[in-house]
Amino acid sequence: xxxxxxxxxxxxxxxxxxxxxxxxxxxxxxxxxxxxxxxxxxxxxxxxxxxxxxxxxxxxxxxxxxxxxxxxxxxxxxxxxxxxxxxxxxxxxxxxxxxxxxxxxxxxxxxxxxxxxxxxxxxxxxxxxxxxxxxxxxxxxxxxxxxxxxxxxxxxxxxxxxxxxxxxxxxxxxxxxxxxxxxxxxxxxxxxxxxxxxxxxxxxxxxxxxxxxxxxxxxxxxxxxxxxxxxxxxxxxxxxxxxxxxxxxxxxxxxxxxxxxxxxxxxxxxxxxxxxxxxxxxxxxxxxxxxxxxxxxxxxxxxxxxxxxxxxxxxxxxxxxxxxxxxxxxxxxxxxxxxxxxxxxxxxxxxxxxxxxxxxxxxxxxxxxxxxxxxxxxxxxxxxxxxxxxxxxxxxxxxxxxxxxxxxxxxx
Amino acid sequence: xxxxxxxxxxxxxxxxxxxxxxxxxxxxxxxxxxxxxxxxxxxxxxxxxxxxxxxxxxxxxxxxxxxxxxxxxxxxxxxxxxxxxxxxxxxxxxxxxxxxxxxxxxxxxxxxxxxxxxxxxxxxxxxxxxxxxxxxxxxxxxxxxxxxxxxxxxxxxxxxxxxxxxxxxxxxxxxxxxxxxxxxxxxxxxxxxxxxxxxxxxxxxxxxxxxxxxxxxxxxxxxxxxxxxxxxxxxxxxxxxxxxxxxxxxxxxxxxxxxxxxxxxxxxxxxxxxxxxxxxxxxxxxxxxxxxxxxxxxxxxxxxxxxxxx
Numbered sequence: 001x002x003x004x005x006x007x008x009x010x011x012x013x014x015x016x017x018x019x020x021x022x023x024x025x026x027x028x029x030x031x032x033x034x035x036x037x038x039x040x041x042x043x044x045x046x047x048x049x050x051x052x053x054x055x056x057x058x059x060x061x062x063x064x065x066x067x068x069x070x071x072x073x074x075x076x077x078x079x080x081x082x083x084x085x086x087x088x089x090x091x092x093x094x095x096x097x098x099x100x101x102x103x104x105x106x107x108x109x110x111x112x113x114x115x116x117x118x119x120x121x122x123x124x125x126x127x128x129x130x131x132x133x134x135x136x137x138x139x140x141x142x143x144x145x146x147x148x149x150x151x152x153x154x155x156x157x158x159x160x161x162x163x164x165x166x167x168x169x170x171x172x173x174x175x176x177x178x179x180x181x182x183x184x185x186x187x188x189x190x191x192x193x194x195x196x197x198x199x200x201x202x203x204x205x206x207x208x209x210x211x212x213x214x215x216x217x218x219x220x221x222x223x224x225x226x227x228x229x230x231x232x233x234x235x236x237x238x239x240x241x242x243x244x245x246x247x248x249x250x251x252x253x254x255x256x257x258x259x260x261x262x263x264x265x266x267x268x269x270x271x272x273x274x275x276x277x278x279x280x281x282x283x284x285x286x287x288x289x290x291x292x293x294x295x296x297x298x299x300x301x302x303x304x305x306x307x308x309x310x311x312x313x314x315x316x317x318x319x320x321x322x323x324x325x326x327x328x329x330x331x332x333x334x335x336x337x338x339x340x341x342x343x344x345x346x347x348x349x350x351x352x353x354x355x356x357x358x359x360x361x362x363x364x365x366x367x368x369x370x371x372x373x374x375x376x377x378x379x380x381x382x383x384x385x386x387x388x389x390x391x392x393x394x395x396x397x398x399x400x401x402x403x404x405x406x407x408x409x410x411x412x
Numbered sequence: 413x414x415x416x417x418x419x420x421x422x423x424x425x426x427x428x429x430x431x432x433x434x435x436x437x438x439x440x441x442x443x444x445x446x447x448x449x450x451x452x453x454x455x456x457x458x459x460x461x462x463x464x465x466x467x468x469x470x471x472x473x474x475x476x477x478x479x480x481x482x483x484x485x486x487x488x489x490x491x492x493x494x495x496x497x498x499x500x501x502x503x504x505x506x507x508x509x510x511x512x513x514x515x516x517x518x519x520x521x522x523x524x525x526x527x528x529x530x531x532x533x534x535x536x537x538x539x540x541x542x543x544x545x546x547x548x549x550x551x552x553x554x555x556x557x558x559x560x561x562x563x564x565x566x567x568x569x570x571x572x573x574x575x576x577x578x579x580x581x582x583x584x585x586x587x588x589x590x591x592x593x594x595x596x597x598x599x600x601x602x603x604x605x606x607x608x609x610x611x612x613x614x615x616x617x618x619x620x621x622x623x624x625x626x627x628x629x630x631x632x633x634x635x636x637x638x639x640x641x642x643x644x645x646x647x648x649x650x651x652x653x654x655x656x657x658x659x660x661x662x663x664x665x666x667x668x669x670x671x672x673x674x675x676x677x678x679x680x681x682x683x684x685x686x687x688x689x690x691x692x693x694x695x696x697x698x699x700x701x702x703x704x705x706x707x708x709x710x711x712x713x714x715x716x717x718x719x720x721x722x
Contacts, residue, residue, distance in 0.1 A: 136517050162515030167491050169515035218488055227484040262484040267472035270483060305475050305672035335674060336646045374549055374644050404545070 096132035097406035101188045103127075106398040111391075123148045125187055127155065129405075137163055143186070155186075155209055168217035176209050178216070178231050178258050179276050180294040180314045183207040191310075191331045193381045193397040197345035197363050198316050198325035202292070204240015210254065211236045225265075231258040237281055244350040245318060246290060247282040254280035254290075268302040282320065291319040308333040323348035325360075339369040349388065356388035375403045440494060440580050447493035449504050450477055452559050453529065453568065455696040455705050457497060460573045460590045464583045470510070473695040473702075476672045477503060478549075478644070482510040490514045493525070494579060497572065500530030503556035527575050529568050533558045536625045548642025560694065561626035562602050562709050569594050601706055605713050609633075612720045616662050618655065618687070620669030620678065623694060631713060639669065639677045647677045659685040666719045668712075670694040688719040 106121040124147055131141035142157040158173030178184045183199050187206065194200070199207050214233030221228050233256045239246035246254065258276040265271070276294035281287060296314040303309060310333075315326035325347030333339040345363040352359060367381035381397040443466040448454040454467040461467065468489060471480045487510065490496050496519045498507055511520055518525040535554030543552045558564045573591040577584045613632040617624075620639040628635045637658055641651040658664070659681065667678055668690045678689035692712045693702035702708035 139512065160512065160515070163517050164515070167516070169513070218484075218491070222485075222488050224485065224489075227488050229484060260484070264483060264485050267474060272484075302475075306674060373545075375545060 094132075096130050099129040099403060099405035101125075101127045101129065101186075101401065101403045103187055104400045104402075105193060108396045109393060110395070111393045127186065127188070134159060137161060164215075166217045168215050170213060170215050172213040174209055174211045175214065175233075175235075176207065177212075177214060177233050177235060177256055178260075179203070179208070179256060179278065180274065180296045180316075181272075181298060181312060182314065188401050188403070191312075191329060191339075191341055191369075192343055192365055192367055193379055193399045194383075196314065196327040196329075196343065197361060198314065198327055198347045200242070201325060201347045201349055201361070202239075202243060202245040202316050202318070204243030206240060208240035208243060208246075210238075212253070214256075225263065227262045229258075229260045229262075231256075231260070233257070245278070245282065245292060245316075246280050247284065249281060249284050252281040252286050252288065254278065270300055272296070272298045289320050293317045293319075306333070306335050318350060321350045323350050323359075337371050339371070340367065341369075342366045353388055357390045358388055361388055362386040377401045442580075444495065444576065444580055445493045446495045446497060447489045448497040449499055449507060450559070451696045451698075452705055452708070453497045453499075453572075456565065456569050456594070457495075457572050457576075459594050459705070460569055460587055461576055461583075462586055462590050464580060464586060465576065471504070471695075473693070473698040474672060476670070477695065478505060480504070480506045482506050482513075486510060487513045490519055491516060493519075495575060496526040497529060498526065499556055499559075500528035501535075501553045501556040502551050525579075527571055529571055530556065530558065532567050532571065533564055536629065537622075548640070549644030551643075555622065555625050557623040557694065558626045560624065560709065560712065561630045562598055562605070562706075563630060564626060565598055565705055565709070566595055569598075598706060601710065605631075605709070608717050609713065612717070615666075615720065616664045617716070618659065618664055618667040618681075620667070620673045623670065624668060627709075627712065631716065633716070637664075639667070639673075639681075646674075652677060652680060655681060656684045659687050666690060666716060668692050668716065671698050688722070690715045690719055692716075 102123065103125040104121065105124045107118055109118050111118065126146040128144045128146070129141075130144075131139065133139045138159050138161045140157075140159050143155040144152060145155045146152045154174060156174055156176060158171045158175045161170040161172070164170055176184055176186075180199075182190060182196055183203055184207075187195070195205075195207060212233060212235035214231050214235075216229055216231040219228040219230055235254045235256065236250045237246065237252045237254055238248055238250040256276060256278050258274060260272060260274045263271045263273075274294070274296040276296075278290065278292040278294065279288060280290045282290050294314065294316050296312075298310065298312045300308060300310045310329075310331040312329040312331070313326065315324060317324040325345075327343055327345045329341060329343040331339060331341035343363075343365045345365075346360060347362075348360045363383055363385050365381055365383040367379055370378045372378060377400070379397070379399040379401070381399070383395040383397070385393040385395065387393070442464055444461065444464060446454070446457045446461065446465055446467040448457060448467065448469045450471055451469040451473045454469040457465055458467040470482060470486045470489065471477050490510070491514055498504060516525075517523055520526070521528070530553075535558070537551075538554035539550065539552060543550060559568060569591055573587045576587045580587075609631045614634060616634050616636070617628065618637050618639065619635050622635075622638055622640070622643050624635055637655060639647050639652075639655065641647060647655075664685075665688060667681060667687050669678060669692070671691045671693065675689075675691075681687050682689050691699070692715060693699050693708045696702055696705055696708050698708075699711070701711040
């Protein structure tokens with residue numbers, strides 16, 4: 001009996017851990033079974049999705065075929081003028097979009113000063129514009145400028161990125177920053193032959209192109225008739241050619257921010273009001289002493305489908321030197337072919353010239369534009385200048401602007 | 413047991429997330445926001461979509477669709493849209509810069525949230541050789557003014573319905589019903605328009621801009637001369653004199669132009685030759701009589717028939 005008891009005790013001692021192991025083994029087996037079942041379900045679902053995709057594709061094709069068939073049943077289409085019936089247009093290639101805009105200007109001035117372009121015709125700007133999508137997320141645009149007055153230069157070369165957070169858009173590279181209105185656009189898009197005086201005085205002869213980046217996004221305040229866009233930019237320091245606002249030192253970056261408010265009154269009229277803030281350096285150290293506010297306001301009213309009136313104003317207010325300047329432009333597009341307008345400029349230079357008798361320059365311009373076609377335009381402009389040293393000048397411009405190839409916008 | 417529970421929990425979470433993702437993919441917030449380039453497409457989209465769709469357009473029908481100055485509000489309209497519908501080809505030269513400003517790849521060519529309505533359209537006047545602007549502002553892919561042909565209206569409607577069903581499968585029945593109603597109404601009108609136009613088949617009509625070839629093809633009318641000497645080039649005195657001679661020689665009775673083109677040249681030709689100048693609609697809403705797509709075609713063709721009758 002005792003022996004039987006010992007045997008039973010030993011058997012229990014041996015069997016207990018074995019049973020525990022058995023239970024774990026059972027769990028794992030059950031787990032494996034569950035995983036196998038789940039894998040089966042996933043595979044079956046994948047097969048179903050594939051089958052549905054095939055069916056969907058076949059239905060789509062059938063639908064298109066039916067559409068074409070039905071169109072043919074309704075009435076027979078005359079084929080005399082059909083050169084490529086039913087063919088899809090040849091859609092793009094890998095070649096970039098290439099365009100060229102030539103800006104030829106003749107200038108006649110009363111002034112005896114022999115400055116560039118005075119009393120002569122010149123190919124002031126011949127812009128080679130190249131651009132194309134880089135990949136599904138970005139695009140590259142570049143503008144190379146040739147001139148018979150200056151050596152060739154790179155005006156812009158930047159990549160734009162989309163699908164970014166907050167629905168924003170990023171430009172990275174050599175850009176025209178979105179300062180005010182006219183400083184942000186190319187010469188061929190100006191309403192006048194030359195840039196407003198406040199831009200040439202403060203930013204530089206052709207405004208300011210700088211390497212850096214800017215990010216633009218709509219603010220949540222936008223409605224159907226009101227939109228607000230915020231742009232924040234970080235640029236190399238320094239200004240444009242002969243610009244007085246910034247120094248020549250490019251080491252200390254320029255920061256800028258712009259808030260553009262747009263109001264649609266109707267399909268025919270709208271207004272834009274912008275505030276741009278510029279912060280940078282005019283000295284060789286890192287003082288960040290330039291703080292300038294640019295205020296712009298534009299009102300546009302279509303009188304008819306082909307005629308339009310525009311009133312555009314910009315003011316630059318520089319805190320450091322307590323100087324400011326502005327211009328007002330009124331442009332009236334009379335119809336398909338003609339436009340006329342006038343511009344008044346008033347600027348207090350940051351660096352006054354020697355022998356100045358007053359602290360401002362003024363200009364009054366009047367122009368007449370003839371649109372030969374969408375891609376060719378002639379402009380005649382008269383300008384009267386009053387300078388700080390009390391000298392006057394009368395200047396006549398004759399400008400021809402011609403675009404070929406692919407261009408982002410027609411000259412109209 | 414712990415391992416098994418852990419695996420089961422993970423599996424459950426994965427399945428729930430997957431289901432939730434599918435549910436998100438299948439369901440879309442109503443109304444579906446559709447933004448189109450032209451008002452005619454917006455009207456068709458609204459007709460097909462009914463209450464499930466809210467449609468708006470970028471180009472006001474008062475203006476020439478070739479030259480639209482897109483505003484920031486247009487950029488935002490597309491950014492907020494569930495679907496962007498456009499003409500494809502090169503009608504809307506402003507579409508590229510506008511989409512650059514929108515900065516969302518799903519609305520660009522080939523994107524998931526856009527329809528190029530030119531697909532499936534039998535294009536007319538596709539240039540066969542070298543394209544040059546010496547010929548004016550010609551269209552390198554073919555004439556893009558295809559929507560005024562009511563038969564193309566059916567293709568456009570089918571395109572839009574298919575895309576709406578794709579993004580909102582729950583509304584498939586309603587879209588199909590609305591599509592069928594639209595096609596029935598348009599087909600009935602096509603029959604009556606064809607009957608009304610039959611007596612004038614082959615007659616010559618003058619256009620202001622070359623934007624009527626598809627409507628002319630449907631109406632079986634001939635349009636070989638235009639007030640614009642070349643596409644996009646405003647007329648000069650010499651060309652108007654040539655047209656005057658042509659009108660008199662061929663006894664042309666009708667000149668048609670979209671309402672946004674200047675009236676002076678037409679008035680001049682009317683005074684010189686007595687030709688009837690018709691101001692027609694290229695797009696829905698251009699004139700009060702063109703309140704929807706079918707009404708627009710009806711107005712245009714009835715005006716032509718009336719002019720021939722008179």
